[in-house]
Amino acid sequence: LLKVRQTKQAAPERNSFTCFPNQILGEYKDIGGEMFGRLQRIIADVKANPEDGAYTSFLFVRGVDRIGKKVGEEAVELVIAAKNAEKQGVINEAADLLYHVMVLLNAKDVKLSEVCAELCKRNR
Numbered sequence: 001l002l003k004v005r006q007t008k009q010a011a012p013e014r015n016s017f018t019c020f021p022n023q024i025l026g027e028y029k030d031i032g033g034e035m036f037g038r039l040q041r042i043i044a045d046v047k048a049n050p051e052d053g054a055y056t057s058f059l060f061v062r063g064v065d066r067i068g069k070k071v072g073e074e075a076v077e078l079v080i081a082a083k084n085a086e087k088q089g090v091i092n093e094a095a096d097l098l099y100h101v102m103v104l105l106n107a108k109d110v111k112l113s114e115v116c117a118e119l120c121k122r123n124r
Contacts, residue, residue, distance in 0.1 A: 039102055
């Protein structure tokens with residue numbers, strides 16, 4: 001378990017400590033599907049218009065092997081968090097896993113709607 005203290009200033013282009021713009025949440029904070037659609041578009045935009053120093057751009061440069069490794073790491077971290085009592089740890093690790101899965105889907109040109117369609121087929 002690591003405790004991290006941010007040492008750099010907020011990203012100047014967004015004036016924020018987060019890698020995602022504030023509009024990703026806003027009115028969508030309780031509506032997962034719409035938020036995921038918006039996140040999918042943001043990730044696609046970063047892929048098409050890479051930003052120096054941006055983590056998502058870094059992942060795309062490193063390719064599917066690196067992105068896949070991060071998906072695996074985050075999945076393990078989620079399982080470990082789930083064994084602990086704190087709900088926030090599960091939320092944090094699930095968010096990390098979902099983000100990296102979204103990046104991996106984009107790297108493989110898979111749309112979230114295709115994944116959802118597959119899940120609907122399995123609805124039994």
